[in-house]
Amino acid sequence: MKKIVGVLVAGVLSLGTAVWGGEWIRVNQLGYLPASPKVAVYMSDEAVDVESYALVDDCTGEEVMRFDNPRPTAVWGQMQRTYRLDFSGCNRPGIYRLRAGKTFSPRFVIGPRVYDGTADFILRYMRQQRCGFNPFERDSCHTHDGYIVYHPIRSGQHIDVRGGWHDASDQLQYVTTSANATYQMMFAYLKNPEVYGDAYDANGLPGANGIPDIVDEIKWGLDWLNRMNPSRGEMYNQIADDRDHKGFKLPSQDDIDYGWGKGLGRPVYYCSGEPQVRGEFTNATTGVASTAGKYASCFALGAQVLADYYPEMADTLLAKARDAYRHGVEHPGVCQTASVVSPYIYEECNWTDDMELAAAQLYLSTGESSYLQAAVEYGRFEPVTPWMGADSARHYQWYPFINLGHYHLAGVDDRRVSREFTRNLRSGLERVLERAQDNPFLNGVPAIWCSNNLTAAVATQCRLYRELTGDDRYREMEASLIDWLFGCNPWGTSMITELPLWGDYPVDPHTPLIALKVGTTVGGLVDGPVYASIFNNLRGVRLSREDPYVPFQSADVVYHDDMQDYSTNEPTMDGTASLSYLLSSLQREGIETAGPDRNEYACGGIVRTDRSQRQISLVFTAADKNDGAQRILETLEKCGVQGSFFFTGEFYERFPQTVQALHKAGHYVGAHSDGHLLYCAWERRDSTLIDQSLFEQDMQAVYGRMSRAGIDPSQTRIFIPPYEYYNETIAAWARGMGLRIVNFTPGTWTNADYTTPDMKNYRSNRAIYNRVMEVEKREGLNGHILLFHLGTDERRTDKFYDRYLERLIRTLQKRGYIFTTLPEAVGK
Known part of the structure; x- marks a missing residue:
C-alpha cells in the first residue's frame, strides 16, 4: 500500500516520496477533466492556519496559479485543521501538484483523457465474478445449480x-x-x-x-x-445462502453440501411472497x-x-x-x-x-x-x-x-x-x-x-x-x-x-x-x-x-x-x-473536448494511430549509438519528412550536438528512459522487474537531462520504453506521470534493422523493405508507426538508413502516404 506525500524537484518530473507527515493534501488521483470543478482537501493534525495555496507545474517546478481563498471546514478525526482548496480556475491540460502549508499533493493530471478506458476497466471485475463459466479461472463452476426450495409443489426439483x-x-x-x-x-x-x-x-x-x-x-x-x-x-x-461461508475458496472448488451432495447443487429460493426461514432467522418478505x-x-x-x-x-x-x-x-x-x-x-x-x-x-x-x-x-x-x-x-x-x-x-x-x-x-x-x-x-x-x-x-x-x-x-x-x-x-x-x-x-x-x-x-x-x-x-x-x-x-x-x-x-x-x-x-x-481516441493499443501503449488516415509515423530510438544520425537527418530533410526521436539519458549526455541538430530541425525529441532498464521479463511479460519508485526515478533523471539540453519536458509527454518492451503496469505508471507510451506497429520488421547476421532473428535490409511493401499491399499502412534505430552494431555492415530509408519514404509518398510526427498522429 502506497502512501504518497509529494516532494517537488524544480525543473524535472518530481517524485512522490513515501513518508508520513503532519499535513496532507488529498486529490483525485485519476485526474481532472479541464472543465470540471477541482477541489482538493488539506488536512493537518496540528492547528495550522493556511492563508494561501499554489498550483505548481510538476514538470518545471514553476508556480502556475496562486490562490488566497482556502475554505476552512470542520475537523475530521485527529485532523485539527481542514481546508477545501478550489483550483477550478485552471483548465489548462498538464501535470501538477498543489502546495499548501509545508506539504505537496501527489501529482495529478488535468486533461480530457483522464477517464479514458475506465468504463471498460471495471468490467474486469464483472467478468471475474461470473458464475457458470468463470473466465478468470478459465474453468466452470456451479454447473449443477440448483434445487428449488419454498415452492408449493416443486420444492426439491432440479432447475437449470x-x-x-x-x-x-x-x-x-x-x-x-x-x-x-x-x-x-x-x-x-x-x-x-x-x-x-x-x-x-x-x-x-x-x-x-x-x-x-x-x-x-x-x-x-x-x-x-x-x-x-x-x-x-x-x-x-x-x-445458495450463508452456509457458503466456510472459508475462502475459488468458485470451481466450491464443494459445500446443501443436502444434495458436495458441490452437486445449491438451493434456489422461490419467490413465495411470504417470510422464509432457515435455522433461527426469518426475513420480512411481504x-x-x-x-x-x-x-x-x-x-x-x-x-x-x-x-x-x-x-x-x-x-x-x-x-x-x-x-x-x-x-x-x-x-x-x-x-x-x-x-x-x-x-x-x-x-x-x-x-x-x-x-x-x-x-x-x-x-x-x-x-x-x-x-x-x-x-x-x-x-x-x-x-x-x-x-x-x-x-x-x-x-x-x-x-x-x-x-x-x-x-x-x-x-x-x-x-x-x-x-x-x-x-x-x-x-x-x-x-x-x-x-x-x-x-x-x-x-x-x-x-x-x-x-x-x-x-x-x-x-x-x-x-x-x-x-x-x-x-x-x-x-x-x-x-x-x-x-x-x-x-x-x-x-x-x-x-x-x-x-x-x-x-x-x-x-x-x-x-x-x-x-x-x-x-x-x-x-x-x-x-x-x-x-x-x-x-x-x-x-x-x-x-x-x-x-x-x-x-x-x-x-x-x-x-x-x-x-x-x-x-x-x-x-x-x-x-x-x-x-x-x-x-x-x-x-x-x-471525448467531446478532445475528440475520439482512434489510436490502437497493446498492453496500455499506443501501437497504431488512426487507421482511417493515410498517415505513417517514422520513429527512431537510440541508447548509445549515433552512427546513422547525420544520414537520417539528411534523408528526412531531403524528403520533407519530420520524424520522432527517443533517446536514453546516456545518449543525451554523449551526443548533445545530435540532439540539438534534431531539435533545431523541428523533429520531435523525447525520452527512451534514462538507464535503458528492462522493465519486464522476456519470458513472462506480466512479471514486472522494477518497482514504481525506480521507474519514476529513472524517468525523472532522463527528463532532467532533456531539460538541461533545452527541451521542455512539458511538451514531450510521449515516451517509447527501452527495448520497446513494457506491460500494462509500466503503461499505468507512465500515465500517472502524464506520459503516453507509444510503440511500433508490429508486423513490418522495421524494428529489426539493428540485428546482425549471427542472430536468429536477423533481417536484411532487403527483407525489411520487402516486408513493409508486402504489408502495405495486403492491408495498407494507415496509422502505422515504423520504428528504426539511430545507430546499430558495427557487425551490421548493411545499414538500413544508408540505402533503403530514402527509397522507402519516396515509395510510400508516391503511394499517397503522409508522414507525421507522433504528437500529430496520436492526437490529444
Whole structure:
C-alpha cells in the first residue's frame, strides 16, 4: 500500500516520496477533466492556519496559479485543521501538484483523457465474478445449480439456473443485486455507447467478437435472469445462502453440501411472497413486487439493448417484461433475501420504486400510456429515496440506492409529471447536500455498510439532474463524490482496486483471490467506510495486521484496507456496476473536448494511430549509438519528412550536438528512459522487474537531462520504453506521470534493422523493405508507426538508413502516404 506525500524537484518530473507527515493534501488521483470543478482537501493534525495555496507545474517546478481563498471546514478525526482548496480556475491540460502549508499533493493530471478506458476497466471485475463459466479461472463452476426450495409443489426439483455473477467475495447470487447491476450497465451503455470497446468474447475471454464488451456482460446477466424466471409467475430470488461461508475458496472448488451432495447443487429460493426461514432467522418478505419489478425493468430495457445483436431474444424479453410487471402488480410487497446461520441479509424494505421503474421502462419501450400513469402512481409512494439525508439505515434497506424511475419520469413529455419528478430528484440531493455541509469532503452519505455504493448513487443523481435541467447547483458535490472514490477522502486511497494503478488503492481486499494468493479483484469497488459502531459489532470482522491508516481514522468512521474487514474492504458486484454510467459519462465528456481516441493499443501503449488516415509515423530510438544520425537527418530533410526521436539519458549526455541538430530541425525529441532498464521479463511479460519508485526515478533523471539540453519536458509527454518492451503496469505508471507510451506497429520488421547476421532473428535490409511493401499491399499502412534505430552494431555492415530509408519514404509518398510526427498522429 502506497502512501504518497509529494516532494517537488524544480525543473524535472518530481517524485512522490513515501513518508508520513503532519499535513496532507488529498486529490483525485485519476485526474481532472479541464472543465470540471477541482477541489482538493488539506488536512493537518496540528492547528495550522493556511492563508494561501499554489498550483505548481510538476514538470518545471514553476508556480502556475496562486490562490488566497482556502475554505476552512470542520475537523475530521485527529485532523485539527481542514481546508477545501478550489483550483477550478485552471483548465489548462498538464501535470501538477498543489502546495499548501509545508506539504505537496501527489501529482495529478488535468486533461480530457483522464477517464479514458475506465468504463471498460471495471468490467474486469464483472467478468471475474461470473458464475457458470468463470473466465478468470478459465474453468466452470456451479454447473449443477440448483434445487428449488419454498415452492408449493416443486420444492426439491432440479432447475437449470447456471450463469450470472457471484455477488461479492462469497459465491451467493441474488436477483436483488444482479438485476440492478444489469440495469445499471444497460442504462450506461444506451447513454454512452461510443465509449465502450470490444476486446473480449461472449465468454469473457480475450478476443473481440464484434459486440461491445459491456453488451457481452449485459447478455450474461440477462441470460441468468431469464433462467431465474422460467415462466409467468415463476420467479426465483436467490441461489445458495450463508452456509457458503466456510472459508475462502475459488468458485470451481466450491464443494459445500446443501443436502444434495458436495458441490452437486445449491438451493434456489422461490419467490413465495411470504417470510422464509432457515435455522433461527426469518426475513420480512411481504410480497414479490420488489423482485418482479426488477425483472420487468431489466427485460424491458434488455429488449432494446439486445435488439441489434440478439433480435430473437429481444422479442422474448419484452413479452417477459409485461408478464413480470403484471405479476408484481398482483403480488405487491417486498421480497427479501434469506440467510441460515447469520442475521445478515439484504433487508430491502421498499418495492414501489422497483415497480415505478418497471412501469416507466415499459412506457419508454412500448409508448403505452397506461404504463406512464402507473409509473407516476408508484413514484408518488416514495418521492425521495428514504436513505437520502438520513444518518443511518439497515443493510440495503432502501434499494436500489438511486431511483432511476424518477429520472425517466422527469424526462417525459408531460410538463406536470416532469416538474414533479424533477423536484423529487432535487429534494433528495438537497437532503444529502445539507448533511454534507460539515464534511471537509462535501460527502453527505451516511457511513453505513456499502457506503461507496451510496456515494456512486448520489453522484449519478447529481449528474442526471444536471443533464436534465442545466442546473449546476450540485455540481461541486457531484465532483466531490467522484473525487472521493478516487482518493480525495481522509485515507487518500482510491476505492477501486488498481484504479489508478499508479496511485493508492486497495491492495488487500476481502476476497478468496488474495487469501489463496491467486490474484486480486481488479476493477472492483470496495464497500467503503463505515461507522466505527458497525465495524465493532459485526460478526467475524477484525484486522489481520497493523492499520496503516491509523492517523486518518476517526472515532466515528473507519476504513481498513485489510482482507479480514469485510465491512469496508469487500468489493461488490452491484456497486461496481453502478459506476458504469458515471465513468462512461466522464469519458464521453473528455471525448467531446478532445475528440475520439482512434489510436490502437497493446498492453496500455499506443501501437497504431488512426487507421482511417493515410498517415505513417517514422520513429527512431537510440541508447548509445549515433552512427546513422547525420544520414537520417539528411534523408528526412531531403524528403520533407519530420520524424520522432527517443533517446536514453546516456545518449543525451554523449551526443548533445545530435540532439540539438534534431531539435533545431523541428523533429520531435523525447525520452527512451534514462538507464535503458528492462522493465519486464522476456519470458513472462506480466512479471514486472522494477518497482514504481525506480521507474519514476529513472524517468525523472532522463527528463532532467532533456531539460538541461533545452527541451521542455512539458511538451514531450510521449515516451517509447527501452527495448520497446513494457506491460500494462509500466503503461499505468507512465500515465500517472502524464506520459503516453507509444510503440511500433508490429508486423513490418522495421524494428529489426539493428540485428546482425549471427542472430536468429536477423533481417536484411532487403527483407525489411520487402516486408513493409508486402504489408502495405495486403492491408495498407494507415496509422502505422515504423520504428528504426539511430545507430546499430558495427557487425551490421548493411545499414538500413544508408540505402533503403530514402527509397522507402519516396515509395510510400508516391503511394499517397503522409508522414507525421507522433504528437500529430496520436492526437490529444
